[in-house]
Amino acid sequence: MTAHTRxxxxxxxxxxxxxxxxxxxxDHPTAAELLSxxxxxxxxxxxxxxxxxxxxxxxxxxxxxxxxGDGGGARYDGNTGPxxxxxxxxxxxxxxxxxxxxxLSGVAGTGFAVTGYDLLVxxxxxxxxxxxxxxxxxxxxxx
Amino acid sequence: MTAHTRxxxxxxxxxxxxxxxxxxxxDHPTAAELLSxxxxxxxxxxxxxxxxxxxxxxxxxxxxxxxxGDGGGARYDGNTGPxxxxxxxxxxxxxxxxxxxxxLSGVAGTGFAVTGYDLLVxxxxxxxxxxxxxxxxxxxxxx
DNA sequence: CTACATGCAAAGCCTTTGCACTTTC
DNA sequence: GAAAGTGCAAAGGCTTTGCATGTAG
Numbered sequence: 001m002t003a004h005t006r007x008x009x010x011x012x013x014x015x016x017x018x019x020x021x022x023x024x025x026x027d028h029p030t031a032a033e034l035l036s037x038x039x040x041x042x043x044x045x046x047x048x049x050x051x052x053x054x055x056x057x058x059x060x061x062x063x064x065x066x067x068x069g070d071g072g073g074a075r076y077d078g079n080t081g082p083x084x085x086x087x088x089x090x091x092x093x094x095x096x097x098x099x100x101x102x103x104l105s106g107v108a109g110t111g112f113a114v115t116g117y118d119l120l121v122x123x124x125x126x127x128x129x130x131x132x133x134x135x136x137x138x139x140x141x142x143x
Numbered sequence: 144m145t146a147h148t149r150x151x152x153x154x155x156x157x158x159x160x161x162x163x164x165x166x167x168x169x170d171h172p173t174a175a176e177l178l179s180x181x182x183x184x185x186x187x188x189x190x191x192x193x194x195x196x197x198x199x200x201x202x203x204x205x206x207x208x209x210x211x212g213d214g215g216g217a218r219y220d221g222n223t224g225p226x227x228x229x230x231x232x233x234x235x236x237x238x239x240x241x242x243x244x245x246x247l248s249g250v251a252g253t254g255f256a257v258t259g260y261d262l263l264v265x266x267x268x269x270x271x272x273x274x275x276x277x278x279x280x281x282x283x284x285x286x
Numbered sequence: 287c288t289a290c291a292t293g294c295a296a297a298g299c300c301t302t303t304g305c306a307c308t309t310t311c
Numbered sequence: 312g313a314a315a316g317t318g319c320a321a322a323g324g325c326t327t328t329g330c331a332t333g334t335a336g
Contacts, residue, residue: 010336012291014292048326086249089258106240107229107266110229121260125255153316154310187317188318191317194300215299
């Protein structure tokens with residue numbers, strides 16, 4: 001039903017600023033990147049608030065956390081519709097893609113009750129292909 | 144391309160110990176867990192060596208790094224055959240599953256050259272279902 | 287008015303790195 | 312014997328937390 005009744009989500013200027021910054025971003029920013037964007041319009045907001053708010057948004061279903069497994073921090077996505085992610089292994093750019101739900105038949109027999117999935121597709125983005133070709137896909141370069 | 148470009152993979156007792164511990168493990172251990180297992184048979188091996196060796200094994204294709212996106216560290220998998228991972232969102236257990244390659248048609252039009260993918264399926268394992276039921280799937284409990 | 291949110295700073299993890307010493311090839 | 316690996320300890324990056332203060336409902 002109405003999620004508002006269960007979650008005491010107090011609307012503060014900081015939380016609004018984080019959500020607006022996230023919704024204005026389509027590049028799957030890290031918490032640090034989001035912090036700097038928030039601070040441009042709302043100086044004084046600190047990292048702790050951004051981290052706490054992002055955790056809250058993810059738990060409330062208003063944001064998605066994307067972990068591309070590089071050394072860097074988690075990425076955040078304000079697009080909460082069903083979609084997957086395409087990651088450039090060279091410049092670490094992340095792009096949303098829409099795909100059919102994958103076959104999860106491999107779960108059969110495990111006894112697990114499936115609640116969700118994450119599909120990360122890796123590749124080389126057009127810019128990086130143009131700059132360095134498609135060889136050495138596993139290497140990371142600046143983009 | 145000279146003869147010197149070959150990956151110099153020196154076989155040391157420590158590396159052998161890490162690879163053996165990984166191959167003996169089927170629970171997708173973290174680096175810290177692997178370290179303690181290695182130390183049981185090879186005291187004196189330090190964290191730095193385990194981290195360096197794991198990075199080496201992953202880059203050499205002898206191990207897979209699995210990032211389930213919880214606060215904990217990366218998991219490692221000695222099973223290098225094609226497979227996906229099923230993650231219990233309550234106890235964080237990770238299980239290998241074999242599935243058909245997912246439809247990656249969503250990549251069409253992006254210009255990306257696909258090099259691979261990772262599919263993580265989330266659910267509740269049989270033990271956790273028995274202990275707490277299937278409600279509140281997003282909550283994490285000890286297992 | 288009161289429970290909850292914020293900011294600051296400190297601490298906590300996980301992981302990497304510098305350096306002197308040891309070892310493999 | 313030269314190049315590479317190891318161990319220790321320190322540093323690094325990301326994220327969380329304790330606590331006094333501020334504020335939304």
